[in-house]
Amino acid sequence: MFVERPRSHVSALTPPREHFCDPAQFRRELEAIHFSMWLYAARADELPSVGSFVTRRFADAEVLLVRDEAGVLRAFHNVCRHRGTRLCHDEAGRVAGLIQCRYHAWTYRLDGRLEKAFHMEEVEGFRAEDFPLASVAVAEWGGFVFVCLSASPPPFAEHLAGLDVKFAAWQLDELVTVERRAYTLKANWKLVVANYHECLHCPVAHPQLNRLSHYLSGDNEPMQPTYMGARMELKPGVTTLSTSMSPPRSPLPGLNDEQRRHVYYYALLPNLLLNLHPDYGVAFRMNAAAVDRTEVVCEWLMHRDEVARPGFDASDAIDFWHQTNLQDWELSDLAQAGISSRGYRPGPYSNREDLLVAFDEWVLAKLVR
Amino acid sequence: MFVERPRSHVSALTPPREHFCDPAQFRRELEAIHFSMWLYAARADELPSVGSFVTRRFADAEVLLVRDEAGVLRAFHNVCRHRGTRLCHDEAGRVAGLIQCRYHAWTYRLDGRLEKAFHMEEVEGFRAEDFPLASVAVAEWGGFVFVCLSASPPPFAEHLAGLDVKFAAWQLDELVTVERRAYTLKANWKLVVANYHECLHCPVAHPQLNRLSHYLSGDNEPMQPTYMGARMELKPGVTTLSTSMSPPRSPLPGLNDEQRRHVYYYALLPNLLLNLHPDYGVAFRMNAAAVDRTEVVCEWLMHRDEVARPGFDASDAIDFWHQTNLQDWELSDLAQAGISSRGYRPGPYSNREDLLVAFDEWVLAKLVR
């Protein structure tokens, strides 16, 4: 159960204060990381039919995701091309065929084409086709919808980097969202990622988790260009992470014995954290709102057949992770508070925090590019 | 009813994001525009008698307006000349003959002269006449009181630029304030001005207004050095803007037939917006509080004879403009939100937004001076 790690050296230190506290570095990270990579934006089941939309904030960007007449998902900047007015105001909803700006009624089709711009016929050189909504790249995997705000998005397959194959057995697009909870952390987004990628803190912070899965059972995959992750073993007799002794769900169909004995913790960088248990998934969608503020939406994903069963009840899994989330968010807030203070000095990582060292380096490499 | 405008060209674009979001540009605008020009500060009827005062905030300035012993309006920085303490704390009130600082009791006459500075007789070279309240220029027109925070205020007549003659028939100093409502917008002050100077948004945003006055009836005057404005025609059978089918007010005395058929919308830049209806006025006093925050006070002005009538009721006009204001402020907030976001790109003005093009240029010309 105890997975060994190579010895490390005391010279591997946590980053300087600026890494977590400097607004200028944060701006550079937005450009080099968040606005250059693919961002997890929504579960596809949030956009069930033609005209369904969600709006999603990423730092100072706001994306409008909408399902068009052909059933295709489209993403746009949520801004009218006329005078820059914010277009859709609700976090989710449904428009009837067209998107109309509330200011001067410029009207767009669901594929972003400008359908009607009142009184622009008196403007020489104006052509509606020159003013579609500013489109944003969209891609989908396993029911997760991603957007990329870059002018030249990297190929999505390159971003996925084989995770679709690795997690094929989980049949993620068969999962539906049974609960969604929003949290706001007073912590830099990288502290949330760091918290996610080591379980050294589990015995002290998460006794309920440590009882079910030993904190030294973490088996890390080496850092990848777009993702990082590990799996941890469930203790003998334990079938999943839950507040219940007999969790009321069957394992996901298609998992082999080894997959049923582990929980997988993967970050598809920079903003999706994904926990895969034998019988359900938990996804964390992050928004790096400010250098010291991160918004996290946690989603509980369960198999559609399970959800359809009479008496379906997910509260054991919801309670388990809600409790664990609160513990983690408090620690992340305390880390931000301490690192922000005058007394902070970089400290030594243990060899069980090897993924954090790799992540720090990954961030710095992005910034120097 | 439909007033034609010259064709425009698609190259006339809304300004870049900085124009509405950059704190440095905002500071330059304060210096070059707000603190160089005359600012609307109060209706004279707010200061009815000797000792009446109001305090008014303009960005980081605070002005104390007071009526002195001779009945003359005086304006000062609301700051004690001793140690800089804020002098008057209420937004309006009445002082009994003298203005006394609550800190060390330095006492000023209503004309600003320092009357008493305790224990300063032991200070060599101290002469009370060297420390009057710092005065601010005051001027008055039609019951509107203006201040100018510049060290060399432009002549007020030059500022008025003939508006007194143009609107003489309305006898504005016969109007009294029957209602005053304060609003705070999360929008740059220029977006409020822009919203005011086009009615393209009226059909979609103000159906109640558009029923009474056609949005294409706007007849713009060309942009002037200190003001800009237009008039719009009332539809046949409509006598004013009101929620009532039979508004309970006579027209203002002295208006000719043409004046009774129009509503006039004028901005005396940078902070007074003035709607003149056949039977009442509405004034908007703005404070550009921050790059993305504007405080607006809306005042309803009616003829004194009307107000004196038994059963006088202004609620039809108050309700009409309060409703319209809320619609406009929401749009201005949405414009600020959209322009602030990463997705904003300058967009094309229509030829019915010609005053906005002129206003953008006016601002830029002020800044390069």
Place this chain on the structure above:
Amino acid sequence: MFVERPRSHVSALTPPREHFCDPAQFRRELEAIHFSMWLYAARADELPSVGSFVTRRFADAEVLLVRDEAGVLRAFHNVCRHRGTRLCHDEAGRVAGLIQCRYHAWTYRLDGRLEKAFHMEEVEGFRAEDFPLASVAVAEWGGFVFVCLSASPPPFAEHLAGLDVKFAAWQLDELVTVERRAYTLKANWKLVVANYHECLHCPVAHPQLNRLSHYLSGDNEPMQPTYMGARMELKPGVTTLSTSMSPPRSPLPGLNDEQRRHVYYYALLPNLLLNLHPDYGVAFRMNAAAVDRTEVVCEWLMHRDEVARPGFDASDAIDFWHQTNLQDWELSDLAQAGISSRGYRPGPYSNREDLLVAFDEWVLAKLVR
């Protein structure tokens, strides 16, 4: 009773706006003054036994004060040496023998030594003795505990500069804290100091104080390198400052007749203000939280024999100073508001504000060093 002061000259002016409003100057003051000098942090009786701790914020620093196994007071940055997590979360409390970080359970002895760092044995070059809590200098006088955040703290005796001798008769370590109240001011810390060091404002702002002690009876000591102060005489028949005509306390033992006739107001710079009355003390602990925000904790200190008396009641002294505090804090807030405004110009000090002139110069001398 009226203590004369030398004549002054009108050229002695209050500082320019930046002195109180510029965040950059504030940062320089933190470095040159607050983080270079000794700061009042706690009364020793807040840390009665082994493991007792308090946490104290000074701008962006947070200090953990704890009484170790040997009964010695220790101070540390309240930050774990591992990943920088804030260590202790309560403002006061008691730890059982060891200080443990809630994140990864790094555990420190009360003297700051790192006792246990889990899984660091796999880290080459790691030695627990290299990672004690970052210590902060501590000193004590008269029951007041001070810390110094400088890497090379000045000798504490040099800081005290004889105040221990001057106030020996008050036997300050016999006093216990009977009340503690926290206030937050929207004012620069130097305005609080300035307010404290003149009584010109007393007739207008503190009538209840001026009835007991004449505002012109202030007898200033010349400005010292680390402190400044004055004493004021009680009026005939008045025995202390109190809301009661017959304050229910004996004078402190050991005071002579002259000491019993005065109240002493001393600032041990930069953050302790100390009022010594014949029968009790009041201490103000300041935190310069931001350029325009100061947190003040006011403590009422009375003799332990008095406190032990049946029916002991301190409300007369508590009410008196709470009322006076509110008056002073409001004036300090108004001073900040006025000085922040565009209308502020430096104004002339009277000769009864000589300590303020000296304090302004003291600050500037610290900054140019």
